[in-house]
Amino acid sequence: MKKPFLPxxxxxxxxxxxxxxxxEKMTVLLDWFVNPDHGPLxxxxxRGYFRDAGLEVSFKAPADPNDPPKLVAAGKADLAVSxxxxxxxxVDRGLPLVRVATLVATPxxxxxxxxxxxxxxxxxxxxxxxxxxIGGFEDALLRAMLEKNGLRLSDIKLVNVNFSLSPALVSGKxxxxxGAFRNFELNQLDILKxxxxxxxxxxxxxxxxxxxxxxxxxxxxxxxxxxxxxxxIERGVQYLVNxxxxxxxxxxxxxKDLDDELNRRAWRxxxxxxxxxxxxxxxxxxxxxxxxxKQQGLIKxxxxxxxYAVELN
Amino acid sequence: xxxxxxxxISVPSVHVSGAGLAFDGFPLFDDLSIDLAAGEWTxxxxxxxxxxxxxxxLIAGLEGASAxxxxxxxxxxxxxxxxxxxxxxxxxxxxSLQDNVLLGARLRGSIDSRSRARARELLTxxxxxxxxxxxxxxxxxxMRQRAAVARTLFEDRPIVLMDEPFSxxxxxxxxxxxDIAAELLGDRTVLLITHDPFEALRLGHTVRVMTGRPAxxxxxxxxxxxxxxxxxxxxLIALHATLLARLAAAAETGADAP
Amino acid sequence: xxxxxYTRPLVILAGLLAAWQAVVVLTGVPPFILPPPGDVAxxxxxxxxxxxxxxxxxxxxxxxxxxxxxxxxMTSALTMAAFRPARQWLMPVMVVSQAIxxxxxxxxxxxxxxxxxxxxxxxxVLIIYFPVTAAFHDGLRQTETGWIDMARVMNASRRATLxxxxxxxxxxxxxxxxxxxxxxxxxxxxxxxxxxxxxxLGYLMLHANARVQIDxxxxxxxxxxxxxxxxxxxxxAVARRMTPWQPSxxxxxxxx
Numbered sequence: 001m002k003k004p005f006l007p008x009x010x011x012x013x014x015x016x017x018x019x020x021x022x023x024e025k026m027t028v029l030l031d032w033f034v035n036p037d038h039g040p041l042x043x044x045x046x047r048g049y050f051r052d053a054g055l056e057v058s059f060k061a062p063a064d065p066n067d068p069p070k071l072v073a074a075g076k077a078d079l080a081v082s083x084x085x086x087x088x089x090x091v092d093r094g095l096p097l098v099r100v101a102t103l104v105a106t107p108x109x110x111x112x113x114x115x116x117x118x119x120x121x122x123x124x125x126x127x128x129x130x131x132x133x134i135g136g137f138e139d140a141l142l143r144a145m146l147e148k149n150g151l152r153l154s155d156i157k158l159v160n161v162n163f164s165l166s167p168a169l170v171s172g173k174x175x176x177x178x179g180a181f182r183n184f185e186l187n188q189l190d191i192l193k194x195x196x197x198x199x200x201x202x203x204x205x206x207x208x209x210x211x212x213x214x215x216x217x218x219x220x221x222x223x224x225x226x227x228x229x230x231x232x233i234e235r236g237v238q239y240l241v242n243x244x245x246x247x248x249x250x251x252x253x254x255x256k257d258l259d260d261e262l263n264r265r266a267w268r269x270x271x272x273x274x275x276x277x278x279x280x281x282x283x284x285x286x287x288x289x290x291x292x293x294k295q296q297g298l299i300k301x302x303x304x305x306x307x308y309a310v311e312l313n
Numbered sequence: 314x315x316x317x318x319x320x321x322i323s324v325p326s327v328h329v330s331g332a333g334l335a336f337d338g339f340p341l342f343d344d345l346s347i348d349l350a351a352g353e354w355t356x357x358x359x360x361x362x363x364x365x366x367x368x369x370x371l372i373a374g375l376e377g378a379s380a381x382x383x384x385x386x387x388x389x390x391x392x393x394x395x396x397x398x399x400x401x402x403x404x405x406x407x408x409s410l411q412d413n414v415l416l417g418a419r420l421r422g423s424i425d426s427r428s429r430a431r432a433r434e435l436l437t438x439x440x441x442x443x444x445x446x447x448x449x450x451x452x453x454x455x456m457r458q459r460a461a462v463a464r465t466l467f468e469d470r471p472i473v474l475m476d477e478p479f480s481x482x483x484x485x486x487x488x489x490x491x492d493i494a495a496e497l498l499g500d501r502t503v504l505l506i507t508h509d510p511f512e513a514l515r516l517g518h519t520v521r522v523m524t525g526r527p528a529x530x531x532x533x534x535x536x537x538x539x540x541x542x543x544x545x546x547x548x549l550i551a552l553h554a555t556l557l558a559r560l561a562a563a564a565e566t567g568a569d570a571p
Numbered sequence: 572x573x574x575x576x577y578t579r580p581l582v583i584l585a586g587l588l589a590a591w592q593a594v595v596v597l598t599g600v601p602p603f604i605l606p607p608p609g610d611v612a613x614x615x616x617x618x619x620x621x622x623x624x625x626x627x628x629x630x631x632x633x634x635x636x637x638x639x640x641x642x643x644x645m646t647s648a649l650t651m652a653a654f655r656p657a658r659q660w661l662m663p664v665m666v667v668s669q670a671i672x673x674x675x676x677x678x679x680x681x682x683x684x685x686x687x688x689x690x691x692x693x694x695x696v697l698i699i700y701f702p703v704t705a706a707f708h709d710g711l712r713q714t715e716t717g718w719i720d721m722a723r724v725m726n727a728s729r730r731a732t733l734x735x736x737x738x739x740x741x742x743x744x745x746x747x748x749x750x751x752x753x754x755x756x757x758x759x760x761x762x763x764x765x766x767x768x769x770x771x772l773g774y775l776m777l778h779a780n781a782r783v784q785i786d787x788x789x790x791x792x793x794x795x796x797x798x799x800x801x802x803x804x805x806x807x808a809v810a811r812r813m814t815p816w817q818p819s820x821x822x823x824x825x826x827x
Binding site: 405406420422 | 722724727728731736740742814818
Binding site for chain 1: 602
């Protein structure tokens with residue numbers, strides 16, 4: 001009767017030696033190429049916070065920033081880094097997306113002119129050319145900013161320069177650019193020795209919003225892995241805020257191409273803007289911004305907030 | 314069988330002396346000489362690759378020799394006095410037959426109503442009067458080669474060089490074209506290259522065989538009577554056998570040549 | 572019903588639309604990735620003005636780019652055929668123009684020529700320069716040697732031989748080059764618009780995509796496809812008219 005025992009013993013040994021639960025795989029689509037805005041994600045990765053939470057997270061950078069939310073809405077990825085203004089537009093068009101965390105809790109978007117252009121106020125842009133990269137709501141931002149300064153959208157000429165904002169500005173092809181991230185393009189202009197003067201959207205008539213958020217498919221939101229993900233990001237931000245220099249080293253670890261002057265300066269400027277409480281949701285902020293977009297004609301209806309934004313931890 | 318047309322233009326004899334030409338390092342011919350009698354048809358026969366076409370191209374000025382001269386007995390240059398016909402009709406497919414006949418005038422920038430009338434007349438003479446505006450694609454091989462004869466006539470040159478002009482045609486059409494060419498170009502100094510010994514005997518005042526490597530030209534053969542000779546002439550049959558024997562012998566020695 | 576040159580494309584179009592609808596229904600793909608044909612048709616109806624205005628811009632870019640590129644290409648080919656040294660200098664330029672992907676040059680052209688139509692036209696010119704030049708030049712080089720010999724014996728000048736023999740003989744090859752150019756010119760125009768513009772179907776597609784108006788994006792794409800097809804068939808007709816002596820490529824098999 002020894003023979004049947006052998007497979008039984010083998011089965012028991014196998015059961016015992018298997019880990020308690022295999023790590024849950026999650027795909028996160030970034031909004032753009034890896035840059036300092038993604039700091040907390042990479043710190044959490046390098047410090048093993050995802051692993052501690054039983055998650056195996058992989059990051060992918062897309063070619064087209066418009067794709068990640070659509071792919072998440074189609075069920076092809078778990079999470080996407082996206083922008084609050086676009087989330088409003090996307091859910092208005094019926095995409096089943098839900099905001100689960102905030103990465104950058106301030107706007108980064110700004111209207112930038114060159115310091116040597118002589119333009120000192122937004123009013124000075126009358127009759128000038130403004131370059132933008134298509135995000136879908138730049139004309140809404142501009143309209144609000146111009147109207148606060150006594151101008152109308154028809155007083156300026158809008159030109160799509162795609163993502164080539166700094167070169168367009170420096171080459172003089174446009175007088176100003178909108179969609180420049182204050183932690184990025186401003187540093188880029190400094191490095192090119194053509195410093196810029198920025199007008200911040202939230203200071204010029206646009207309600208404040210979260211520039212970078214994490215969105216998930218509404219079907220996945222209630223899963224425990226989402227909650228754990230957000231918890232891991234919170235640990236990442238904590239470490240980053242407490243150990244900014246070590247965090248930089250973790251950010252560039254194994255990614256030597258990220259170690260350049262622009263990223264170093266951008267890192268320094270982004271640290272004060274990371275959401276210290278990534279999971280927390282400012283309900284008032286989202287409701288106000290939705291109202292702003294509706295008034296600008298970018299969305300048709302203001303949906304109930306719970307449909308597209310939740311607090312998980 | 315028409316009588317030879319009287320010479321309407323002054324026609325020189327052509328003398329090639331001491332010509333040398335190498336091909337890929339091998340001498341094709343070396344110190345080669347041949348005379349084309351004025352106003353007469355000289356036929357050149359020989360195996361493929363022996364250098365007949367190269368010799369013709371040399372006379373035409375299409376190729377340069379490493380040695381030797383090509384001269385006319387009246388001292389005038391050979392170039393600008395040559396008309397050329399090849400095995401292909403060389404008709405330009407986008408031009409009507411009339412425009413093809415006029416090609417030389419068009420290239421030289423000298424088309425006028427007189428030349429147009431002349432082209433039409435020549436096409437009629439070769440039997441294509443009803444196809445003056447037809448494109449070559451709409452004509453048979455025989456018709457196209459007849460148009461080529463008309464074009465050669467239009468050039469009105471005293472020296473005519475023809476490289477196997479009728480070998481792509483069927484037997485009956487070939488005989489017809491031979492008669493037309495002999496009638497209309499009978500008064501020119503003509504060098505005709507052919508593979509066909511019978512054609513040589515029909516058309517030539519003088520028949521030469523070119524053989525060997527480096528090539529040599531054999532003694533001239535002058536068939537009796539005036540070309541175009543009827544195909545049924547008994548002497549032709551005998552001479553045909555002679556020529557065939559000469560060509561066969563050349564082929565054999567050719568096999569032994571380096 | 573007899574299928575002929577005019578009804579066959581319509582049947583093909585109907586078939587494609589049916590297949591599209593089938594894909595949407597069978598795979599359950601969400602409308603923000605692939606909208607059903609009905610949504611796209613609605614967008615075409617509701618946004619006709621916007622689509623038409625932008626389509627006009629792109630059409631001008633394509634046509635102007637094609638005409639300029641063809642002119643420059645034909646001139647280059649003729650120069651290379653007429654002057655031997657020109658060939659050594661122009662040939663590498665030709666090859667480089669083909670090898671460099673258009674994406675790499677687009678931002679540079681946009682910075683030089685601005686965000687208006689000029690940079691898009693320049694892109695289209697760049698993209699078609701090689702096909703046109705190469706095709707025409709090949710045709711010019713490969714003239715039947717018998718014709719060239721005949722022309723020499725007829726004492727034609729090089730210029731006369733080029734004009735009366737080599738160029739007409741090269742027209743069928745040029746036609747092939749023109750057909751390829753007609754097919755790719757739209758690519759140049761649209762890529763140029765993606766890189767920087769404020770008008771055109773490429774720009775409209777980007778804009779609609781960012782606003783998650785995917786039905787409008789596909790409507791613009793559909794119109795772009797129609798324009799590209801129509802342009803190709805127009806140039807094909809021109810190329811065939813240019814070579815009337817060539818036999819018709821497809822004998823009509825329907826007459827049975």
